[in-house]
Amino acid sequence: xxxxxxxxxxxxxxxxxxxxxxxVSVAEAELNSDGxxxxxxxxxxxxxxxDTIMRQIAAESFGSSVEIIxxxxxxxxxxxxxxxxxxxxxxxxxxxxxxxxxxxxxxRVIEKAKDLLNLNTTVGLKIENGEVFxxxxxxxxxxxxxxxxxxxxxKLREEATFVAHSTEMDEETGQGCxxxxxxxxxxxxxxxxxxxxxxxxxxxxASAQDxxxxxxxxxxxxxxxxxxxxGYGYAVFEDLNLKNGKIVNNRFTNYLIPxxxxxxxxxxxxxxxxESTGPYGAKGIGEPVMTYVAPAILNAIYDATGVxxxxxxxxxxRLLKALKESETK
Amino acid sequence: MYSSVGKREFRVDAESKVTGKAIYPxxxxxxxxxxxxxxxxSVPHARIKVDVSEAEAxxxxxxxxxxxxxxxxxxxxxxxxxxxxxxxxxxxRIGDPIAFVVAETPEIAEEALKKIVxxxxxxxxxxxxxxxxxxxxxxxxxxQNNAVYHYKIRKGDVEEGFAKSDVIVEKEYxxxxxxxxxxxxxxGISYMEGDKVVVCVSTQYPHFDRxxxxxxxxxxxEQVRIxxxxxxxxxxxxxxxxxxxxxxxxxxxxxxPVKSIYDRxxxxxxxxxxxxxxxxxxxxxxSDGKLLATxxxxxxxxxxxxxxxxxxxxxxxxxATGPYEVPNVKVDSYGVYTNNPFAxxxxxxxxxxxxxxxxxxxxxxxxKLGMDPIEFRMKNIFRxxxxxxxxxxxxxxxxxxxxxxxVASKINKNNx
Numbered sequence: 001x002x003x004x005x006x007x008x009x010x011x012x013x014x015x016x017x018x019x020x021x022x023x024v025s026v027a028e029a030e031l032n033s034d035g036x037x038x039x040x041x042x043x044x045x046x047x048x049x050x051d052t053i054m055r056q057i058a059a060e061s062f063g064s065s066v067e068i069i070x071x072x073x074x075x076x077x078x079x080x081x082x083x084x085x086x087x088x089x090x091x092x093x094x095x096x097x098x099x100x101x102x103x104x105x106x107x108r109v110i111e112k113a114k115d116l117l118n119l120n121t122t123v124g125l126k127i128e129n130g131e132v133f134x135x136x137x138x139x140x141x142x143x144x145x146x147x148x149x150x151x152x153x154x155k156l157r158e159e160a161t162f163v164a165h166s167t168e169m170d171e172e173t174g175q176g177c178x179x180x181x182x183x184x185x186x187x188x189x190x191x192x193x194x195x196x197x198x199x200x201x202x203x204x205x206a207s208a209q210d211x212x213x214x215x216x217x218x219x220x221x222x223x224x225x226x227x228x229x230x231g232y233g234y235a236v237f238e239d240l241n242l243k244n245g246k247i248v249n250n251r252f253t254n255y256l257i258p259x260x261x262x263x264x265x266x267x268x269x270x271x272x273x274x275e276s277t278g279p280y281g282a283k284g285i286g287e288p289v290m291t292y293v294a295p296a297i298l299n300a301i302y303d304a305t306g307v308x309x310x311x312x313x314x315x316x317x318r319l320l321k322a323l324k325e326s327e328t329k
Numbered sequence: 330m331y332s333s334v335g336k337r338e339f340r341v342d343a344e345s346k347v348t349g350k351a352i353y354p355x356x357x358x359x360x361x362x363x364x365x366x367x368x369x370x371s372v373p374h375a376r377i378k379v380d381v382s383e384a385e386a387x388x389x390x391x392x393x394x395x396x397x398x399x400x401x402x403x404x405x406x407x408x409x410x411x412x413x414x415x416x417x418x419x420x421x422r423i424g425d426p427i428a429f430v431v432a433e434t435p436e437i438a439e440e441a442l443k444k445i446v447x448x449x450x451x452x453x454x455x456x457x458x459x460x461x462x463x464x465x466x467x468x469x470x471x472x473q474n475n476a477v478y479h480y481k482i483r484k485g486d487v488e489e490g491f492a493k494s495d496v497i498v499e500k501e502y503x504x505x506x507x508x509x510x511x512x513x514x515x516x517g518i519s520y521m522e523g524d525k526v527v528v529c530v531s532t533q534y535p536h537f538d539r540x541x542x543x544x545x546x547x548x549x550x551e552q553v554r555i556x557x558x559x560x561x562x563x564x565x566x567x568x569x570x571x572x573x574x575x576x577x578x579x580x581x582x583x584x585x586p587v588k589s590i591y592d593r594x595x596x597x598x599x600x601x602x603x604x605x606x607x608x609x610x611x612x613x614x615x616s617d618g619k620l621l622a623t624x625x626x627x628x629x630x631x632x633x634x635x636x637x638x639x640x641x642x643x644x645x646x647x648x649a650t651g652p653y654e655v656p657n658v659k660v661d662s663y664g665v666y667t668n669n670p671f672a673x674x675x676x677x678x679x680x681x682x683x684x685x686x687x688x689x690x691x692x693x694x695x696x697k698l699g700m701d702p703i704e705f706r707m708k709n710i711f712r713x714x715x716x717x718x719x720x721x722x723x724x725x726x727x728x729x730x731x732x733x734x735x736v737a738s739k740i741n742k743n744n745x
Contacts, residue, residue, distance in 0.1 A: 008733070013648070013677075019643060044534065044557055044560065045342060045559075047561070063332045065338075071341075074556060075556055169647075172481065175484065182723060186733040188739060188741075190740055206736040215334055217337055218337040230676060233510075234504075235685075240508065240597075240602070242669060244373060245667075247598070250594045267740075269732075269739070271735065273728050280331070287681075288677075290681060294684065294685050295688030298685065310503065310689070
């Protein structure tokens with residue numbers, strides 16, 4: 001028999017290394033000789049989208065789109081340490097460091113523009129699309145490439161460091177401020193359980209993710225899809241089948257992960273409420289997007305069958321056994 | 330009005346990845362490069378004697394590296410330096426690296442692996458973290474208690490909270506170890522650039538790899554350069570060292586480029602797993618739906634090595650009560666060594682396991698109270714000004730209510 005049920009999961013997640021451990025990102029921004037902006041950060045692009053959103057954060061300082069940015073993030077000889085691509089910390093931490101560095105560079109570029117335009121103040125100057133101009137008299141302007149070529153051997157290069165705030169908790173009571181910021185999220189799913197085969201299908205699903213502010217909504221949604229798939233796999237598929245320390249399921253023929261065929265059409269809702277300490281209000285979301293998925297599925301399985309699954313993954317074997325036990329009770 | 334922030338900017342690496350132009354470490358070939366393959370332990374717990382003489386005698390084998398060839402420290406590890414680059418006297422898990430064969434072709438390297446002779450003097454293993462905590466359990470790391478970490482929360486008085494509760498739910502939940510299952514198994518190439526060793530690998534933290542390579546090779550950090558080309562997913566599984574030191578040691582010793590590629594089976598052995606958690610929950614609430622007390626014990630299996638065990642079990646403990654205000658909280662989380670695959674960072678990092686428990690507890694209590702699960706959550710959920718189990722005030726950007734309302738409005742019993 002096929003039985004349907006609905007379940008919810010709601011979670012929170014603390015960003016960063018935590019517990020007072022120094023969570024430090026360094027970023028650098030530099031005016032290139034052709035007027036483009038060189039950005040150097042040690043943030044690793046693992047597929048999460050940092051190469052794209054870091055460009056967006058830096059471009060924002062110059063009132064431009066990402067084309068103005070030359071981006072360097074793959075060589076320890078040329079970029080400084082921005083910490084690990086983990087703990088959902090790169091958008092927040094390195095994003096903050098990069099915003100600070102970009103703003104410092106922008107200020108220096110505008111200062112140069114003031115001199116080159118023979119103005120007595122930087123007040124009223126604006127930077128947009130590769131040009132610095134007087135907002136009230138737009139014909140008074142100079143391009144970033146003109147500024148760059150006026151510099152000769154001088155380099156406009158700025159560095160900034162951002163350190164996230166967290167405190168070491170009390171050893172006896174665990175009281176303190178271990179992480180900041182916290183993100184929130186929730187999922188709702190409707191499952192269909194086949195009580196003959198023990199298979200769990202997801203019929204409908206929705207995820208809502210708090211982001212502070214989305215630097216790139218498309219990439220947030222990408223993370224939500226990926227997080228849902230990983231949470232789904234965690235709840236019902238993925239099993240190493242450990243036998244005395246041996247991984248029996250060590251290839252994708254027996255270590256099952258969800259495929260596109262398993263994925264439901266996920267409704268993705270981005271919740272924005274800017275975080276004042278984040279770059280343009282942004283928080284990191286790489287990890288939280290998966291945390292609410294498995295519990296929503298487990299609660300839906302209960303709603304469908306009346307069986308409470310306390311061990312994951314809920315493989316067909318495990319679910320059939322539990323269904324049988326509940327019948328005999 | 331923003332010029333770039335908030336825009337659905339097309340991802341800059343998309344085209345190269347979908348057209349196959351992106352360069353992953355496996356795609357890099359160099360003139361005169363050698364090929365490295367790792368010999369790994371086939372047993373979970375044993376004292377070992379290693380003989381590579383026969384393997385090294387094969388034509389086309391350039392060198393077989395073992396613990397005695399390490400030029401710096403024979404260790405690495407993100408928190409404790411408890412991994413050996415090559416196990417010297419003892420193995421602690423199946424898959425522990427013992428030797429690294431470098432040969433002229435991958436086929437010869439593969440052949441040489443079969444000629445390595447390891448005498449295993451097996452020791453009783455321990456695979457259940459609860460048993461590993463018991464007095465007299467086999468010690469995974471000699472002279473060291475298997476329970477390596479204990480985190481505590483003590484807030485209010487849980488006994489009093491339970492005494493005043495109208496409903497109490499007690500249950501045990503279990504989550505298994507899982508793999509990151511990233512698409513691209515580990516691969517890398519290392520070569521010399523003057524006196525500098527260059528290691529080209531997919532890693533989540535190139536600057537930390539540089540430190541660990543430098544320590545193991547016994548050279549200054551300035552003589553190590555990490556290049557990080559395209560990465561096919563990570564999810565925490567590329568935080569601990571896998572082949573980086575093997576490659577760097579080999580290319581620096583032999584003054585030639587050395588390349589290594591893991592297949593999927595070896596990838597499963599090489600990197601960390603998500604910690605398996607055993608979570609005992611006791612939750613108490615009043616008849617009108619207010620949470621009064623939560624008591625949680627978490628035992629996390631870190632397998633043979635510590636990796637991030639303290640941080641993961643700490644994060645698990647901090648998040649154990651979920652996004653809900655609870656006045657009385659007692660949490661104990663433990664990280665324990667076993668002879669299982671080692672556990673480390675994985676997406677969620679200790680905050681992924683507890684929701685499996687606390688969100689089911691919430692539904693069970695709601696049902697006992699005859700309350701809608703959303704309505705019950707809303708009576709306890711974090712809002713602006715809420716205080717967490719660690720006493721932290723959430724003073725801004727607290728959107729748990731909006732998130733839960735958003736999904737509940739999309740999927741509920743009325744719109745089937």
